[in-house]
Amino acid sequence: MLVGCSSQHTVLNKPPNVLIEIGKETYETKLGTYCWNNENNGVCVDTVGPIELLKGTEPIHVKSGDQIKFVMNYEPKPNEFSVTQMNNSEQIEISIKDNQITAPTEKGTYYYSYSVWWMDDHLENVSNGDAFYAFVIQVK
Incomplete structure (x- = not known):
């Protein structure tokens, strides 16, 4: 159920959806x-990691070097972000700039965890609030 409030942002029972734009x-x-x-x-929900969470999910097909933009239609926006890329047994932190990352140049299947935090301003x-969002891409 969505309810409007006086501070001009929507009250949600869980974190807002995140889309990626390619x-x-x-x-x-x-x-x-x-x-x-x-x-x-307050509520906390614990799930499995990104690879297990995405089991059976068809990877998004991308080209080497494609820009992947994170889109969240919610105010206030989170003020801290982190992106982790997983491929085989490797796990690395990816640089995020202007809500975007760049797809890897090497072919393969890559899993991502997009972590966000709404840190108190005062x-x-x-x-x-905090949340992680998972997605999987395949570089052709």
Whole structure:
């Protein structure tokens, strides 16, 4: 159930959806582990990691070097971000700039965890919510 409130942002029972945009196409991500505070009613949900979460999901086909943009239609936007890329047994942190990352140049299947935090503007080290979103791409 969505309810409007006076601060001009939507109150949700869980973190907002995140889409990824590649060229003119948009794709859904899968919400994983999160902690969310809705009108002083906090909830945390723990899920499996990105690879297990995406088991059976068809990878998004991309070209080497494609730009992958994260789109969230929600206010306020999270103010901290992190992207982790997993391929075979390797796991590396990926640089994110202007809500975008670049697809790898080498062919293969890559799993991603897009982690976001809504950190409090007034209280240091206090999170008002966090979530990770998973998606998988295949570089042709």
